[in-house]
Amino acid sequence: MRMLMATSPLLLGGCSLWQGCNVCTSLLSPTPPSPDEGRDDLGETQSQVSHTQQELSDQLLKDDRARSDYFDHDFPEDIFYTGEKLEMLTRLTHKFRGAQKHVGFGNFNLLGMDEFFQIADRASNVGALTAQEKLFLEELFYFDAKKYGFNGNKIFPGFTDAVKKSEAQKIPASGHYLKKGESLDIYNRLRKDVGESLILTSGFRAVAKQFHLFLEKGLESNGNISKASRSLAPPGYSFHGRGDFDVGKVGYGLKNFTQDFALTDEYKRLLDLGYINIRYTQSNLLGVRFEPWHIKVEV
Ligand SMILES: [Zn+2]
Structure with a gap:
């Protein structure tokens, strides 16, 4: 089994968080890893961060607020894909990349999983998914995300649920779509009130796009899908x-997707005008990082 050791800032003493994190450098010293018990089977799962308690108590490390504030750290109870699961994650990430390339960045946002499978079948740069690969995706989709620390609600109950393309409006020069109605209205008002320096960086997204983003984040996190879910909602x-x-x-x-966005005049204008109704607030209890760039439309 291939083991990837997490490059955790907690262990290495570096900090990949936004400026302002002053905890991690003196935080913890490693002790031998302990198995991650009490989890439903996600395949090979293992906690790869071990700890001795110094400045932070066990309680804090388990705390959802801490997971939000230190989203880019590995935590002791995190679930990792390792071995074959990690290889599968890697292979599938490449297939999603290939499908996105095949249909175009903008169009990819609106694909349901059935369409994704059809594209994979016919695109030579992707290749049909095996039954095992489909099963892996389906299991990931139906796995209760709360078990790996994500406390948000499910939006699409079914693996093959699709969005209505007739409900989507392409936003010129953005590579993204918005849902017609309230989303589009709010966006148009924002642009009018804040100005053209405000842009859409991600809009209406169907299941395949969310899978792609989540798998990419999982890969970037060395298979730590708990960590991935702190930056990105699972599919x-x-x-x-x-x-x-x-x-x-x-x-x-890319700074638009960091806390630095909260320092911009655009953000301040949004705040002053009362547009900011943040889904994932600072130190939220959903186990998700603070996202000042995310405009909440649906209540
Ligand atoms: Zn968002």
């Missing part, structure tokens, strides 16, 4: 499927 759980959307500042690039 089926994203409010982007109901109309929520993300905004950013022109030219701000």
Whole structure:
């Protein structure tokens, strides 16, 4: 079995969090890992972070608020994909990338899983998914995300649930769609009130897109899917499927998806104008990082 040791800031003493994290450098010293017991079977799961208690108590490490504030750390109870599961995760991530390339970035946002499978079948850069790969995705979809620390609600109950494309409006030059009605109205008002320096950075998303984002985040997290779920709702759980959307500042690039967005004039304008009704607030109890860029539409 291939083991990947987590490159945890907790263990290594570095911090990949946004500026302001002053806890991790002196936090914990490693002790031998202990098996992650009491979890439903997700395949090979193992907690790869061990700890001795110094500044943080066990209670704090288990606390949802701490998971939100230190979303980019590994926590002792995190669930990891390792071995074959990690290889599967990697292989599937590549297939999603291939399908996105095949249909185009914008169109990919609206694909249901059935369409994704059809595209994989016919796209030479993807290749049909095996029964085992489909089963893996289905199991991931139906696994109770609360077990790996994500406390949000499920938006799409079914694995093959699709969005109505007739409900989606393409937003020029963004590569994204918005759901017609309230989402689109709010976005248009935002642009009018804040100005054209405010852009749509992610809009209406169906299940395949959420799978892709989540798998990419899982891969980036060395198979730590608990950590992935602190930055990204697992497939089926994203409010982007109901109309929520993300905004950013022109030219701000990936910083639009960091706490730095909260320092921009655009964010301050949004706040002043009362548009900010944040889904994932600072130190929230959902086990998700603070997302100042995420506009909550659906209540
Ligand atoms: Zn969002």
